[in-house]
Amino acid sequence: MPEGHSVHRIARQFARHFVGDPVRVSSPQGRFADGAALIDGRTMTDSKAVGKQMFLEFDDALWLRVHLGIYGAWDFSGSITQDATQRSAGGRMGQTNQRGTDPDAPDARTTVVGEYEASLSSIGAPRRTRLRMAEAEKESALDDAALAAFPPEPVGQVRVRLLTDRAVADLRGPTACEVLDAAGVQRVIDALGPDPLVDDADAGEERMLARIRGRRVPIGLLLMDQSVVSGIGNVYRAEILFRARLDPHVTGAALPDDVIRDLWRDWRYLLGVGVETGQMLTMDGLDEEGQRAALRNRADRHWVYKREGLPCRICRTNIALEIAAGRKLYWCPSCQS
DNA sequence: TCCACATGGTAAA
DNA sequence: TTACCCTGTGGAC
DSSP states (O other): OOOHHHHHHHHHHHHHHTTTSBOEEEOTTSTTHHHHHHHTTOBEEEEEEETTEEEEEEGGGEEEEEEOTTTOEEEEEEEEEHHHHHHHHHTGGGOSOOSSSOTTSTTTTOOOOTHHHHHHTSSSOEEEEEOOHHHHHSHHHHHHHHHSOSSOOOOSOEEEEEEOSSEEEEEESOSEEEEEOHHHHHHHHHTSOOOTTTSOHHHHHHHHHHHHTTOOSBHHHHTTOTTTSSSOOHHHHHHHHHHTTOOTTSBGGGSOHHHHHHHHHHHHHHHHHHHHHSSOOOOTTOOHHHHHHHHHOGGGSOSSTTOBTSBOTTTOOBBEEEEETTEEEEEOTTTOO
16 A cells, blocks of 8 residues: 555545535445445545544544555546646656555555646646546546546446545545544544654654653564554655664664654654655655656665665665565665664 | 565454 | 455566
């Protein structure tokens, strides 16, 4: 799934394109028919993300909680201008692999970016077309999409469809999808560690510190634990630890407080970059050529993630890989020791 | 063309 | 610890 940055971007899209409108809610796949009936026809009143969880509020304080897991995806369609479609197809959407397997693709497993926001209410004659980047990239698909009726037929196993007069969002393959009342939402949020985009910077720092300090668990596992800190996934985990030159196996108890505080601050920084760019950019401090290479080639984008057996960019030691709690953990045995 | 794998959490065993 | 959610990709063939 997208790590925390993408979930915040999706929540933002709902805030801009759905909040304030009555929503028809259905489950074309059928597996969410009961839940859909609970909120069908209500107006969406809020949209927010905490870590990798997203919450959409409807009238009468009913909330839809969604967690995408690895396979989950939202596809947005709606009324946009020709201009925006061309821009997205030829510009920053030039990457492939929008869905599923490529954490470095812009907005992996999601579609809509901020550029659409202005175009939705301006410039040119609105036309009905797909917003989905993967479709927009393919010329034939673009032509087909431009001619397609709104709303498009659901494709594949669509667990939930949210439909307004101007936009539609299809959800596939989520790990979690349920309707909660306000107390239920609060219980979920209370079980989560701090999110730099939700919690006050200092309070969040103290919360994360309190949840790591004294723990006899490797920091490489603690950073992935959503009750310790929210939104970090396997990519950010590996990269944050390298940036801190920290051995993933060191326990929380062995870490000085200021090192833990620096981890929070770096996550806060990286999440901000991720939400603004839609990409997991973790190698700042590159010279111009390095930046160009990173944008050109996904393999040049990270310090250690998916670089096992390749020389460390700093010390040339081979990047190591091990399975930790069932997930791949990458690190430099020399720099991070 | 086919198959293993992937940014993850949950629930069952 | 394992299966599952259920899709898309990349590499093997």
